[in-house]
Amino acid sequence: MSINHEINRLLHFAVQRELMKEEDRYYAANRLIDLLKVDAFTPEDDIEEQLPTALPILEEMLGYAAEKGLIEDTTEQHDLFDTRIMDCVMPRPSEVIRRWQADYARSPKAATDQFYKMSIASNYIRKDRIDKNIIWKTPTEYGDLDITINLSKPEKDPRDIAKAREQKSTEYPKCLLCRENEGYAGHIGHPARETHRLIPIRLSGHRWFMQYSPYTYYNEHCIVLNRKHIPMKVSRRSFENLLDFVTILPHYFLGSNADLPIVGGSILSHDHYQGGRYTFAMAKAPVEKSYTVPGYPDIKVGRVKWPMSTIRLSGIDRDQLVDLATKIMDAWRAYSDASANILAETDGTPHNTVTPIARRKGEGYELDLVLRNNRTTEEFPLGIFHPHQEVHHIKKENIGLIEVMGLAVLPARLKKEMAALKQEWIKGTEDISGIEEIKSHAAWYKEIRAKNPEAKPEDLDKVLKYEIGKVFETVLTHAGVYKRTPEGMAAFDRFMQVVTK
Numbered sequence: 001m002s003i004n005h006e007i008n009r010l011l012h013f014a015v016q017r018e019l020m021k022e023e024d025r026y027y028a029a030n031r032l033i034d035l036l037k038v039d040a041f042t043p044e045d046d047i048e049e050q051l052p053t054a055l056p057i058l059e060e061m062l063g064y065a066a067e068k069g070l071i072e073d074t075t076e077q078h079d080l081f082d083t084r085i086m087d088c089v090m091p092r093p094s095e096v097i098r099r100w101q102a103d104y105a106r107s108p109k110a111a112t113d114q115f116y117k118m119s120i121a122s123n124y125i126r127k128d129r130i131d132k133n134i135i136w137k138t139p140t141e142y143g144d145l146d147i148t149i150n151l152s153k154p155e156k157d158p159r160d161i162a163k164a165r166e167q168k169s170t171e172y173p174k175c176l177l178c179r180e181n182e183g184y185a186g187h188i189g190h191p192a193r194e195t196h197r198l199i200p201i202r203l204s205g206h207r208w209f210m211q212y213s214p215y216t217y218y219n220e221h222c223i224v225l226n227r228k229h230i231p232m233k234v235s236r237r238s239f240e241n242l243l244d245f246v247t248i249l250p251h252y253f254l255g256s257n258a259d260l261p262i263v264g265g266s267i268l269s270h271d272h273y274q275g276g277r278y279t280f281a282m283a284k285a286p287v288e289k290s291y292t293v294p295g296y297p298d299i300k301v302g303r304v305k306w307p308m309s310t311i312r313l314s315g316i317d318r319d320q321l322v323d324l325a326t327k328i329m330d331a332w333r334a335y336s337d338a339s340a341n342i343l344a345e346t347d348g349t350p351h352n353t354v355t356p357i358a359r360r361k362g363e364g365y366e367l368d369l370v371l372r373n374n375r376t377t378e379e380f381p382l383g384i385f386h387p388h389q390e391v392h393h394i395k396k397e398n399i400g401l402i403e404v405m406g407l408a409v410l411p412a413r414l415k416k417e418m419a420a421l422k423q424e425w426i427k428g429t430e431d432i433s434g435i436e437e438i439k440s441h442a443a444w445y446k447e448i449r450a451k452n453p454e455a456k457p458e459d460l461d462k463v464l465k466y467e468i469g470k471v472f473e474t475v476l477t478h479a480g481v482y483k484r485t486p487e488g489m490a491a492f493d494r495f496m497q498v499v500t501k
Contacts, residue, residue: 083192138469255357
């Protein structure tokens with residue numbers, strides 16, 4: 001392997017993928033020479049390869065760096081170093097913003113198309129890892145639910161864990177979402193962000209930033225973050241922000257996690273939203289019952305046929321949509337119905353909030369408000385409206401925005417566990433409770449074997465995927481505050497009577 005050739009390959013790739021211009025070639029080459037501690041460089045003008053990603057080049061360069069002692073041969077140190085490599089051929093943030101503005105002048109879609117392509121070409125979105133995720137759809141009465149076994153985050157190497165202990169703690173950046181991450185070199189325990197770029201946007205007159213998620217769970221999965229490191233808070237301003245965003249990028253949706261523990265997202269310390277260009281099962285779910293709210297004649301209000309209790313508002317008048325959404329949220333925050341296990345607060349601790357999601361429908365807008373409650377009891381210490389014990393073998397984590405919309409993000413352990421389950425099924429094992437690796441699935445395994453007595457070995461992958469999807473459907477019903485029973489729907493209507501007074 002010639003490091004000179006690999007540098008030339010990367011320069012060719014970067015020009016081809018519009019990360020830099022031909023005029024930047026020597027500047028970028030000199031940065032790479034310095035980074036890789038190369039003594040001399042000879043340009044090569046006869047490279048004609050067309051690569052979809054820079055991964056083959058980066059693998060060669062990382063092998064060289066490890067051999068020369070520039071890095072240790074661990075995944076995390078590879079990630080830190082290959083990000084430094086790609087930063088040598090990246091445009092500056094101001095150039096990315098200039099390109100975005102020029103593309104947006106043509107169309108919002110042109111702007112996101114180019115920004116997304118750049119995020120993949122730069123290896124900021126590690127598509128090779130994301131492509132390893134196991135993805136399928138499971139049909140249910142609520143539509144086709146998206147199921148993902150997440151394999152894109154590599155396991156920690158003991159050498160990196162040891163280095164992390166030596167790392168001095170710092171409050172810069174304060175978290176992974178802070179805008180100060182743009183260009184940050186990172187360290188063991190904090191991912192490199194030298195190829196990270198942000199697009200400034202104004203929401204409700206304030207400065208926010210849009211980026212893509214490096215762990216894209218769906219097409220063009222973006223994050224919209226507050227320029228200030230302030231806690232998540234769902235408020236009237238949130239609804240204004242969501243509707244502003246889908247006005248700026250009408251081909252995207254945008255939603256907010258709830259702002260309370262248990263029902264909120266994984267990062268509640270920094271105000272942010274998630275969006276993208278994907279249509280979830282929830283967005284396709286129909287309105288099954290309509291309501292009339294006095295004072296809002298132009299806004300359609302309906303209960304969505306969805307396992308999590310959702311009120312859908314639709315109309316053209318954004319001010320009325322924001323007013324009504326705020327009215328519903330305020331009513332819900334103060335609402336209690338002990339017969340449905342809903343208490344607004346206990347000992348001054350609030351329990352009710354909403355998960356809002358905005359999208360465009362032609363010239364109009366659609367705003368879904370998912371009712372959430374984070375109460376716990378002795379019977380349900382992790383949450384009454386949280387995945388219950390019987391489904392923890394598949395999904396135990398919080399149900400955040402992405403799951404709410406119908407996409408399960410399941411742990412990587414399931415890949416190995418499902419393979420083991422399949423082998424025991426083929427062998428005819430009736431009871432797996434004594435097998436340490438998969439004993440958590442024992443009750444479910446008996447149940448699904450009984451449901452599929454004629455399943456052949458070649459059918460088992462399909463059977464297991466379907467049954468996992470059905471468990472996720474159950475997870476969503478557990479998280480729904482109003483159950484889809486006659487009693488549950490009557491309780492939902494009692495709340496709507498408060499709204500429609």
